[in-house]
Amino acid sequence: MEAAAEKTAETPVSTDSDEDRQLVKRAQAGYLPAYDELVRRYQQRIYATVYHMTSNHEDAADISQETFIKAHQALKSFKGDSSFFTWIYRIAVNKTINFLKQRKNKIHMSLNDLDLNAENDPDLVALVSEKTPRRDLNLSELQERLNEALSKLSEVHRLVVTMHDIQGLPHEEIGKVLGCNTGTVRSRLFYARQQLQAFLSDFIQ
Amino acid sequence: MEQSPQDHDLIRRLLAIKRHELPPAGFFDQFHAGVMGRIEANIESAELAWWERALLWFDSKPIMAGAYAIAVAGLFVCGLEFSQMIQTETAELTVDGIAIGSASTTGPASFSSGRFESSIPPVYAGPIVSASADPGSGKIIPDSSPVGPPAFLFSPSELNTRTASDGLGAR
Structure with missing residues (x-):
């Protein structure tokens, strides 16, 4: 998966x-x-x-x-x-x-720049309402928590997450930009996700 | 803490929310224009003469321009004062090693303490006389005969004045 x-x-x-x-x-x-x-x-x-x-x-x-x-x-x-x-x-x-x-x-x-269409995105609404333990959590709050968690990452880890998970750049391209090999990119990505998972543990089951 | 693929999948989906964070509408329409405008300005400024670049620099930093103007004015005033000091000192005139007085040479006239003072030595109004040194005593003995222009110069009646038409009647 x-x-x-x-x-x-x-x-x-x-x-x-x-x-x-x-x-x-x-x-x-x-x-x-x-x-x-x-x-x-x-x-x-x-x-x-x-x-x-x-x-x-x-x-x-x-x-x-x-x-x-x-x-x-x-x-x-x-x-x-x-x-x-x-x-x-x-x-x-x-x-x-x-x-x-x-x-x-x-x-x-x-967070004011959040595109209004995001609130109408069914996937995101489902994600917020079904996957998080706090049903009353709205999209803005979740986003705020997410940004907080991201800001706690080191610069290189935040960069890898941004380039891969947000922007969708392939590992190879990220490696070229950062001047490191694909394995390093993958391990940094894994570590960054683990960190985010820990920071958001009270919001995500 | 054991991480499951599902956990990472959830994180990835949460991060996807951030794709919806966009700048204000029309931002990118103006962005490239702003970039190109600055690049063109840089190219133009690189082609300017040094003094034109300096003027542009001062234009963009008025506080610095004011500070430089004050500094230059201060230097000018200091220079003026310094030059006056030097002139006053060198005005100590000596003849044969004997100081015979001092005179301000700051200019022909000055206005100080509410009084107009002329620095030009007063003109001797009496008859002009010649003097000769006595070789025995070394004293200066004025000659008895006045020295000056011939008296007839100041006596119009004695002047041999002829007009241009004087000679015409004789013909």
Whole structure:
């Protein structure tokens, strides 16, 4: 069952394509609309990763913007050894980790941005009402607890959980971004889930 | 604590809730425009001359601009005061090693203590006389004959003035 679940989580993400390479080449030559297209392609994924790491909309927006600006400045040095997606993801992750180190002990939980559609999601409603011992727990409270639990994880473990369980990146891609092998990614993921399970034990049977 | 696959599955499903956390509507429409705007601004500023970049920097940091302005004004005032001090000191004039007085050379005139004071030495209004040193005593003996312009210069009646038409009547 877990294998099946793993499979669904690893939603294929098109991270590299000839079109990307062409856009990168044109952007390297100084053609700004090409870089604009690259920003449009990856802004949501970069933003989402940073957001789930920082749990703050403003911080996520600032870091994401800095990431794309930094990437443009360093674009000449991009040799194409990895995909543009992996490369820019690495910049975003490094920036986020540096930011979190500076921000220690200052955590903002932003739950107001929760998409209203989430409350109408039947799977989520069922999950909250059936799988949690506290039937009176609403979605926002559960989410708050979840964010609290996530914030207790170390940065690398939170990153792995964010990239895999929230964003659906495959282990291999996460390994490339973090510069480690797939086995390390898997063990970190397992440990992070165990930690989350312990933090949320009073909510989950 | 023994972990079952079901537990992890539940955690995974809970984490999936976070996929619904989205930024405000229209955020991504403006995001890429903001990024490109900053990149274009960086490129433009890189092409500017150094003084244009400095002006832009001051524009973006008005407090720093004010601080620099105060510092420059302070340096200017200090420099002015210092130059006045030096001029006053060098105004101690000496002739043959004997100090004969001091004179302010800060300018032709100054206004201090509510009085207008001129630093230009007063003009001697008496007759101009010549003097010669007595080789025996070393004293300066003024000549008895006044020295100055010829007297006829100041006597219009003695001036040989001729107009341009004077010579015309003789023809």
